[in-house]
Amino acid sequence: xxxxxxxxxxxxxxxxxxxxxxxxxxxxxxxxxxxxxxxxxxxxxxxxxxxxxxxxxxxxxxxxxxxxxxxxxxxxxxxxxxxxxxxxxxxxxxxxxxxxxxxxxxxxxxxxxxxxxxxxxxxxxxxxxxxxxxxxxxx
Amino acid sequence: xxxxxxxxxxxxxxxxxxxxxxxxxxxxxxxxxxxxxxxxxxxxxxxxxxxxxxxxxxxxxxxxxxxxxxxxxxxxxxxxxxxxxxxxxxxxxxxxxxxxxxxxxxxxxxxxxxxxxxxxxxxxxxxxxxxxxxxxxxxxxxxxxxxxxxxxxxxxxxxxxxxxxxxxxxxxxxxxxxxxxxxxxxxxxxxxxxxxxxxxxxxxxxxxxxxxxxxxxxxxxxxxxxxxxxxxxxxxxxxxxxxxxxxxxxxxxxxxxxxxxxxxxxxxxxxxxxxxxxxxxxxxxxxxxxxxxxxxxxxxxxxxxxxxxxxxxxxxxxxxxxxxxxxxxxxxxxxxxxxxxxxxxxxxxxxxxxxxxxxxxxxxxxxxxxxxxxxxxxxxxxxxxxxxxxxxxxxxxxxxxxxxxxxxxxxxxxxxxxxxxxxxxxxxxxxxxxxxxxxxxxxxxxxxxxxxxxxxxxxxxxxxxxxxxxxxxxxxxxxxxxxxxxxxxxxxxxxxxxxxxxxxxxxxxxxxxxxxxxxxxxxxxxxxxxxxxxxxxxxxxxxxxxxxxxxxxxxxxxxxxxxxxxxxxxxxxxxxxxxxxxxxxxxxx
Numbered sequence: 001x002x003x004x005x006x007x008x009x010x011x012x013x014x015x016x017x018x019x020x021x022x023x024x025x026x027x028x029x030x031x032x033x034x035x036x037x038x039x040x041x042x043x044x045x046x047x048x049x050x051x052x053x054x055x056x057x058x059x060x061x062x063x064x065x066x067x068x069x070x071x072x073x074x075x076x077x078x079x080x081x082x083x084x085x086x087x088x089x090x091x092x093x094x095x096x097x098x099x100x101x102x103x104x105x106x107x108x109x110x111x112x113x114x115x116x117x118x119x120x121x122x123x124x125x126x127x128x129x130x131x132x133x134x135x136x137x138x139x
Numbered sequence: 140x141x142x143x144x145x146x147x148x149x150x151x152x153x154x155x156x157x158x159x160x161x162x163x164x165x166x167x168x169x170x171x172x173x174x175x176x177x178x179x180x181x182x183x184x185x186x187x188x189x190x191x192x193x194x195x196x197x198x199x200x201x202x203x204x205x206x207x208x209x210x211x212x213x214x215x216x217x218x219x220x221x222x223x224x225x226x227x228x229x230x231x232x233x234x235x236x237x238x239x240x241x242x243x244x245x246x247x248x249x250x251x252x253x254x255x256x257x258x259x260x261x262x263x264x265x266x267x268x269x270x271x272x273x274x275x276x277x278x279x280x281x282x283x284x285x286x287x288x289x290x291x292x293x294x295x296x297x298x299x300x301x302x303x304x305x306x307x308x309x310x311x312x313x314x315x316x317x318x319x320x321x322x323x324x325x326x327x328x329x330x331x332x333x334x335x336x337x338x339x340x341x342x343x344x345x346x347x348x349x350x351x352x353x354x355x356x357x358x359x360x361x362x363x364x365x366x367x368x369x370x371x372x373x374x375x376x377x378x379x380x381x382x383x384x385x386x387x388x389x390x391x392x393x394x395x396x397x398x399x400x401x402x403x404x405x406x407x408x409x410x411x412x413x414x415x416x417x418x419x420x421x422x423x424x425x426x427x428x429x430x431x432x433x434x435x436x437x438x439x440x441x442x443x444x445x446x447x448x449x450x451x452x453x454x455x456x457x458x459x460x461x462x463x464x465x466x467x468x469x470x471x472x473x474x475x476x477x478x479x480x481x482x483x484x485x486x487x488x489x490x491x492x493x494x495x496x497x498x499x500x501x502x503x504x505x506x507x508x509x510x511x512x513x514x515x516x517x518x519x520x521x522x523x524x525x526x527x528x529x530x531x532x533x534x535x536x537x538x539x540x541x542x543x544x545x546x547x548x549x550x551x552x553x554x555x556x557x558x559x560x561x562x563x564x565x566x567x568x569x570x571x572x573x574x575x576x577x578x579x580x581x582x583x584x585x586x587x588x589x590x591x592x593x594x595x596x597x598x599x600x601x602x603x604x605x606x607x608x609x610x611x612x613x614x615x616x617x618x619x620x621x622x623x624x625x626x627x628x629x630x631x632x633x634x635x636x637x638x639x640x641x642x643x644x645x646x647x648x649x650x651x652x653x654x655x656x657x658x659x660x661x662x663x664x665x666x667x668x669x670x671x672x673x674x675x676x677x678x679x680x681x682x683x684x685x686x687x688x689x690x691x692x693x694x695x696x697x698x699x700x701x702x703x704x705x706x707x708x709x710x711x712x713x714x715x716x717x718x719x720x721x722x723x724x725x726x727x728x
Binding site for chain 1: 205206207208236239240280283284287293294295317318319344345346347348349352353355356359363367421422423424425426427428429431435453
């Protein structure tokens, strides 16, 4: 199963259409539910960092969840069972690349499900859905 | 909550804030410029000193912001310290998205702080933070870096700030946001400075409900597809606004050396094509805009006497900067021009006003109206970018009376030193980069903010080169109709570059999904109403259309339509104000 990868962050113009797309999966506007983030590398003059779930083979977020609300996703990444989640936020702290975001309204994490909806709204081919071997390091 | 209706009121004097639901304003005026005009009228008393605590700063966004692509602009309004009248300036970056997703439709900043301050604004409220340790940092870029470290919210925040120009009350100081976007025109930076307000950090990432999820996604996909397929958008992505240098040079409509000329054999050096080929280092976008029109040059320069030691500076360029600091000053050395653009950016000045002021000063020096006594030893000469950079610093530091005077704009300076005939300002605002014919200048005279963006008269001139120039009455009507329509675009608020994508049907459809109902036949009427309110504000603050000064220089230098006739301009201006006051349906202008 394919998963979301950052092909080339140097092509990123910082438009954040991917973030809005991610949020729009739920049919709403704004950014509350966005599960990826584009931010500058310390000012727009230095370009952008695209923070997405890297689908760790041994996900720290899953390991620290006290109620087993996170499960392995086939092809990489994790799936959140919102009914089990108690909103403790440990997964956010555990992610070394800060790719677990927070929905303040729902008090639950926003975690990428590698659906690829954002890819079709990236005008500059920064993002792609790709089959990745379990231990292959993507960008 | 579907519409952005919350107005955040901030009192800098008392260090208090409150949030007020102004659904009344947002329902009626949509948002952006419509709402801001009314908030300005409510908060700015007659006779207010633009640099006094009575002058409010208004920021407003609209119902499409955060929902649809290309709706990424914030409208600022204030009383302009440059013209002493209506001040309005728009900027993108992340400003609009951050304001709306922090839960606000508008922000009103009143009063003045006694000591330097910066504001941290979130959905939870406002923090008033001491800025005495930041005040005096000359560079708006460095100020941005410091505030970035102090504040949370990387990726979903805007940091608006001023440089030394704003602190020192240069009347055309700007406010910078996200390093490369600006509330550039009419001196908002000086208003910040007068309030001891160094920066605003606004962070927001909330969700926005829509009327129908299905309809929202459908309307979104339609706009997105048209945006990425549009040739106009392609043009702004590929080369950027600087693509206009060569066509204007070819037409002989590129103001050169204070409009003593309209083209140059060296224009290619500062053209978008050449800069893209040799210097383009990065393109960036405003939040939620696929176009990425912001073009940034990487300028690699060696340090003197240090072998293999280089610095690379990333410098944003646009058409108006290449005109005002380039052709207008005879600077056709692109490296020198980029350095000059960078210094104007760092000090925090409006590039257009700065270039036109320096162009006037250069000619005034040639004609002996001023000497090196006034300029503190600087011999201003066309093309001498090093001396111009030094003059820019002097304008910011204002070490003698001459620099104090030119820091008030070219209109003011020329009244003191003479040379009004070649002081290129309209309504007190320095001219934009178009000498395409009469219509562009009529637009600068009649536009509510005396800006090329009010009605884009240059495009009427350019289109008429293939046919016939409209008569003065028709020119006035077309300018007014365009300016009326732009009130709607800047109430939504969408970028003017997207004006062909946001046609009437698209506007109605997107507003509906955003939860705003507006009668289809009301749009033009509303636009006219907003424009009339702006005009009313101007009249209350002393504007007199009959006293508008027409700089002689624009009548002397040939345009692509030949000599611009004063009688044509005057007839059109009269007709514009007659129509503005008439009962005629604006859609049929």
